[in-house]
Amino acid sequence: MNEEILIAGFGGQGVLSMGKILAYAGMMQGKEVCWMPSYGPEMRGGTANVTVIIGDKTIYSPILQTFDTIVILNQQSLIKFESAVRTGGKLFYDSNGLKTLPTRKDISIYHIPATAKSAEMQNLKIFNIMMLGGLLEKLPIVNKKFIEQGLYKSLPERAHNMIPLNMEAFSIGANIVETIHEI
Amino acid sequence: MKDLEAYKKELLAQGAKKIFSKTKNLTDTAFSYCGGCGHGVAHRLIMEVVEELGITQDTIGVAPVGCSVIAYEFMNIDMIQAAH
Amino acid sequence: MDSNIRLMKGNEAIAEAAIRHGVDAYFGYPITPQSEIIEYLAKEDPFTKRNGMVVLQAESEIAAINMVYGAAGCGKKAMTSSSSPGISLKQEGVSYLAGAELPCVIVNVVRGGPGLGTIQPSQADYFQSVKGGGHGDYHMIVLAPSTVQEQYDFVALGFDLAFKYRTPLLILSDGAIGQMMEKVVLSEEKPRDNTVPDWAIVGKTPNRERNYITSLFLDAEVQENQNKRLQKKYTEIRQNEIRFEEFMTHDAEYLIVAYGISARISQKVVETARNQGIKLGMLRPITLWPFPSKRLVELSQQLQGILCVEMSAGQMVEDVKLAVECKIPVKHYGRMGGIIASPTEVFENFKTLFL
Numbered sequence: 001m002n003e004e005i006l007i008a009g010f011g012g013q014g015v016l017s018m019g020k021i022l023a024y025a026g027m028m029q030g031k032e033v034c035w036m037p038s039y040g041p042e043m044r045g046g047t048a049n050v051t052v053i054i055g056d057k058t059i060y061s062p063i064l065q066t067f068d069t070i071v072i073l074n075q076q077s078l079i080k081f082e083s084a085v086r087t088g089g090k091l092f093y094d095s096n097g098l099k100t101l102p103t104r105k106d107i108s109i110y111h112i113p114a115t116a117k118s119a120e121m122q123n124l125k126i127f128n129i130m131m132l133g134g135l136l137e138k139l140p141i142v143n144k145k146f147i148e149q150g151l152y153k154s155l156p157e158r159a160h161n162m163i164p165l166n167m168e169a170f171s172i173g174a175n176i177v178e179t180i181h182e183i
Numbered sequence: 184m185k186d187l188e189a190y191k192k193e194l195l196a197q198g199a200k201k202i203f204s205k206t207k208n209l210t211d212t213a214f215s216y217c218g219g220c221g222h223g224v225a226h227r228l229i230m231e232v233v234e235e236l237g238i239t240q241d242t243i244g245v246a247p248v249g250c251s252v253i254a255y256e257f258m259n260i261d262m263i264q265a266a267h
Numbered sequence: 268m269d270s271n272i273r274l275m276k277g278n279e280a281i282a283e284a285a286i287r288h289g290v291d292a293y294f295g296y297p298i299t300p301q302s303e304i305i306e307y308l309a310k311e312d313p314f315t316k317r318n319g320m321v322v323l324q325a326e327s328e329i330a331a332i333n334m335v336y337g338a339a340g341c342g343k344k345a346m347t348s349s350s351s352p353g354i355s356l357k358q359e360g361v362s363y364l365a366g367a368e369l370p371c372v373i374v375n376v377v378r379g380g381p382g383l384g385t386i387q388p389s390q391a392d393y394f395q396s397v398k399g400g401g402h403g404d405y406h407m408i409v410l411a412p413s414t415v416q417e418q419y420d421f422v423a424l425g426f427d428l429a430f431k432y433r434t435p436l437l438i439l440s441d442g443a444i445g446q447m448m449e450k451v452v453l454s455e456e457k458p459r460d461n462t463v464p465d466w467a468i469v470g471k472t473p474n475r476e477r478n479y480i481t482s483l484f485l486d487a488e489v490q491e492n493q494n495k496r497l498q499k500k501y502t503e504i505r506q507n508e509i510r511f512e513e514f515m516t517h518d519a520e521y522l523i524v525a526y527g528i529s530a531r532i533s534q535k536v537v538e539t540a541r542n543q544g545i546k547l548g549m550l551r552p553i554t555l556w557p558f559p560s561k562r563l564v565e566l567s568q569q570l571q572g573i574l575c576v577e578m579s580a581g582q583m584v585e586d587v588k589l590a591v592e593c594k595i596p597v598k599h600y601g602r603m604g605g606i607i608a609s610p611t612e613v614f615e616n617f618k619t620l621f622l
Contacts, residue, residue, distance in 0.1 A: 033448075261477055265333070
């Protein structure tokens with residue numbers, strides 16, 4: 001089966017790179033992968049989302065209306081995409097900045113307080129990898145060791161000294177993910 | 184052309200001396216430019232210079248737009264016609 | 268992991284393919300959504316760091332296509348790329364390339380139009396690509412990739428065909444394939460080949476006649492003969508170079524015809540339909556010109572209807588109707604201006620139109 005994932009939030013939050021690390025890791029594990037960004041003129045502060053498909057089957061459409069898993073990182077995305085999770089699917093969110101919370105009962109819902117935790121660690125840049133840690137804890141589609149390799153591939157060399165910190169954040173993410181509702 | 188060759192021979196036989204010959208960088212096609220037009224002279228001069236400098240093998244002509252677009256009919260070098 | 272397997276954007280795949288295939292020169296001018304091609308080439312700097320390939324940002328799209336014309340005249344493998352408005356600017360040059368019978372590869376990563384349009388993906392340049400675009404009776408071979416791997420592979424295939432037939436060739440991509448990342452299996456890097464065809468203008472040597480390259484034939488009879496020559500070549504291309512892919516057509520009662528990103532979307536539609544017991548298949552033209560008309564005629568014997576899925580107001584649908592001579596219902600569904608129809612949307616419309 002192919003897992004069809006959407007990650008949605010603000011530009012500058014690391015939405016696209018979170019998807020890219022996931023896609024790299026999947027590829028290194030020998031899976032079929034596709035990374036499809038919503039691209040536009042706006043970047044920082046605008047809405048950004050990315051579709052990542054990982055699996056063993058040939059990937060057909062990178063354009064989808066519904067998804068197996070959605071990661072929600074801001075209020076606009078919650079409004080726009082909560083209904084796009086397929087019945088039985090998974091929704092992950094960070095409550096930071098959310099005025100409402102997801103309400104569906106036919107999907108599994110998980111909360112990853114990654115903004116608060118990364119602020120506590122005084123490094124908001126590791127927020128996205130912490131989200132990824134939480135996501136893969138509940139959706140183990142790729143092995144953790146490939147995430148580390150994916151970081152080496154997707155980050156420029158000058159940032160490689162940050163990889164241990166990122167992997168720490170990844171593990172923290174896996175620990176702080178809370179199950180709100182599971183089916 | 185045959186007549187011209189015969190005429191040349193005749194003149195040489197009469198003791199004429201060859202004081203000018205066409206550069207090999209021009210084809211045998213007669214210029215079709217209008218009487219009084221300087222294109223033909225310009226073509227010949229450029230082709231003579233190319234021959235004198237010995238750069239025929241390193242020269243590519245670009246035929247422009249206008250009457251000289253058919254420069255490749257006359258210039259015996261590698262040529263390409265350019266856009267308007 | 269094999270270092271020849273990479274995760275790449277569609278645009279990057281084209282750029283890397285150009286270097287690895289030993290292309291001699293790329294001339295371009297940036298425009299979204301294809302700027303990664305020139306960006307990648309500039310960053311790789313193959314002229315100094317790899318195989319000596321020339322990468323040049325021209326002062327305009329028009330300059331770039333005319334640089335391609337010059338380099339192609341010299342027998343070199345030259346390419347350019349742009350997106351819709353930039354491709355419109357290049358059309359004069361494309362017509363000259365076709366008229367002068369010069370090989371080259373042009374990439375159009377299509378965005379929504381008309382006019383300056385949007386930067387989002389579209390397929391509305393189909394007519395321009397397959398019916399001419401520039402002036403005069405000519406065709407380009409048009410290849411339509413639908414995966415990032417094909418973006419990579421079609422550069423080499425494109426140059427092979429362009430040189431085989433001495434014709435400009437277009438890779439008709441779109442913003443979605445250009446921007447998305449997929450796994451690409453790279454071929455080995457080839458050194459650039461310094462041999463040039465015997466028609467190339469490289470400087471006349473005493474032991475041969477001069478070469479000249481022109482699209483100008485002032486004598487109408489000579490011009491007609493040149494046109495006849497071109498048409499003969501196009502007939503040969505039609506006979507030999509039609510490429511397409513079929514998906515679940517063996518027992519299909521309905522058929523989707525789609526290319527590029529729309530074909531990917533339609534594959535999902537076919538899968539959904541099959542899960543519901545509807546016998547839907549898909550034909551994906553890989554060459555948009557020459558068009559796989561013959562295969563459509565064969566398939567139409569078993570079909571009750573054809574749906575063309577394109578991100579346009581309906582352009583390829585005309586070629587499908589011509590192919591099957593309107594003997595079965597042929598409908599179109601598509602979004603315009605940069606909106607991509609989702610598989611769900613296409614499937615709902617398929618059901619409304621046919622069931």
